[in-house]
Each structure stands twice: as C-alpha cells, then as structure tokens.
Amino acid sequence: MTRDDRPAHAALAAHDAVVAERATAARAADEALHVLVDRIRAIGESIVEAHARQDDAAAKKLNAERAKLDATRQDAVERAEGARRDLARVRSERASYVEAHLDGLLAEAAPDAEAAAGAIADAAGELIAATRHWHAMESSVLDLMRAAPNPDRARVPSLDAWDTIARDCRRALERGNAPCRRRCPPRRRP
Known part of the structure; x- marks a missing residue:
C-alpha cells in the first residue's frame, strides 16, 4: 500500500516523527544539564583542592569560573524541563490522534x-x-x-x-x- 492508501497511518507517521524529534531534543537538554552540573561539581572539587594547597589565587579563579556556570544552571534546568514538557505534550497529542482515529488505523492495517x-x-x-x-x-x-x-x-x-x-x-x-x-x-x- 502506498502512503495515499493509508492517510491515517501517514498522519500517525508524522506524529511519530515529531515525537522522535522532541525526544531527541529532550535527551540533549537533559544531557547538557548533566554535563553542566558535573562540570560545576568538578570545579567545586578543584576549589577544595586549591584551598588544601593554600593556593588562594587558583581558588579565586575557579570560584569565578563556577559562578559563571552557576549563572547558566537555572536556564539549563528550565530548558530541560521545557523540553520534557514539550515531549509529554506531543506524546499526548499522538495518543489523542490514535484514540480519535483508531477505527481508521485498524481499517487501513x-x-x-x-x-x-x-x-x-x-x-x-x-x-x-x-x-x-x-x-x-x-x-x-x-x-x-x-x-x-x-x-x-x-x-x-x-x-x-x-x-x-x-x-x-x-x-x-x-x-x-x-x-x-x-x-x-x-x-x-x-
């Protein structure tokens, strides 16, 4: 069967493509957040080590770097949450489409x-x-x-x-x- 013979499945495939795209975006946002948080933790460890060596200059420099990253953390958290909400929304739209068109999907299949x-x-x-x-x-x-x-x-x-x-x-x-x-x-x- 061609795509024209199965319009309900073609629309479902479009929904699936959007869900896959948004799932990729959500994973990327989560990964970026985790990388940022890991980097902030690593800098915190480096600051502790700098203080252990009594290297105040290195600790001050690392604190400045951590402050810059901390300033972007909230944005990264919000981006990741926004991507997850968007993914949940498009998944819900897909489920609604399947529910509304189930008879047509079954008839086509x-x-x-x-x-x-x-x-x-x-x-x-x-x-x-x-x-x-x-x-x-x-x-x-x-x-x-x-x-x-x-x-x-x-x-x-x-x-x-x-x-x-x-x-x-x-x-x-x-x-x-x-x-x-x-x-x-x-x-x-x-």
Missing part, C-alpha cells in the same frame, strides 16, 4: 494484517501436511524395522517438538484467530 494471517495459515497448513507425511514415512520405516531381529529405533529421528508446534497450529487454525479484530468494548463518544 486490516488488509496487510489479513494477508499476514493468511500467509501464517498457509505456512501452518504446510507444516501440518509435512508432519503428517513424516508420520506416514515413520510408520512405514518402523514396519520395515520390525522385520529386523534387533531394530535400532534411534536411527529414526523424533519430531516431538514439531508435533507440538503442528498441534498448536492446528488449534489456532480451528479457532480462527484473526488480527485486528476488536476485542475491547466500543469507545463511548462524548
């Missing part, structure tokens, strides 16, 4: 989901048929081996794990599991 389910059902059918064929061959081989005086059954491979998978596939096909079938109650519209 249904053909692909049904095709995928069909492919799985076909593959499951092939597995079931192959397992039945193997069991028929196993039966004929075991019949041949019974004629031998000391048959070595270890020479016949086991399909126990595949039998379980084939049985589960058969059950799933019998139940008719289908994707995109709404299992939740309909939403109440205000």
Whole structure:
C-alpha cells in the first residue's frame, strides 16, 4: 500500500516523527544539564583542592569560573524541563490522534494484517501436511524395522517438538484467530 492508501497511518507517521524529534531534543537538554552540573561539581572539587594547597589565587579563579556556570544552571534546568514538557505534550497529542482515529488505523492495517494471517495459515497448513507425511514415512520405516531381529529405533529421528508446534497450529487454525479484530468494548463518544 502506498502512503495515499493509508492517510491515517501517514498522519500517525508524522506524529511519530515529531515525537522522535522532541525526544531527541529532550535527551540533549537533559544531557547538557548533566554535563553542566558535573562540570560545576568538578570545579567545586578543584576549589577544595586549591584551598588544601593554600593556593588562594587558583581558588579565586575557579570560584569565578563556577559562578559563571552557576549563572547558566537555572536556564539549563528550565530548558530541560521545557523540553520534557514539550515531549509529554506531543506524546499526548499522538495518543489523542490514535484514540480519535483508531477505527481508521485498524481499517487501513486490516488488509496487510489479513494477508499476514493468511500467509501464517498457509505456512501452518504446510507444516501440518509435512508432519503428517513424516508420520506416514515413520510408520512405514518402523514396519520395515520390525522385520529386523534387533531394530535400532534411534536411527529414526523424533519430531516431538514439531508435533507440538503442528498441534498448536492446528488449534489456532480451528479457532480462527484473526488480527485486528476488536476485542475491547466500543469507545463511548462524548
């Protein structure tokens, strides 16, 4: 399907792109804040060391540098908080879009989901048929081996794990599991 065939998904992709962009910006703002705070702490340690060496000139210089960085700390805190709020806002807008357009999104996804389910059902059918064929061959081989005086059954491979998978596939096909079938109650519209 093309983008024109799935307008609800195209709009959702636009929301996802905005969320990804804002998440990157929020991470960058948080990282910048952490770098700044770490730098201020490191300068504080250097000031303590300068005082330990009784190097007042170095301590004074480091205090001036820390004061400059401290002046930018509040701005960095506010930028990081603003980026987190913006991210929360666009995530909320995306969630609102999904809620408002869920039926359309599911309808657009249904053909692909049904095709995928069909492919799985076909593959499951092939597995079931192959397992039945193997069991028929196993039966004929075991019949041949019974004629031998000391048959070595270890020479016949086991399909126990595949039998379980084939049985589960058969059950799933019998139940008719289908994707995109709404299992939740309909939403109440205000």
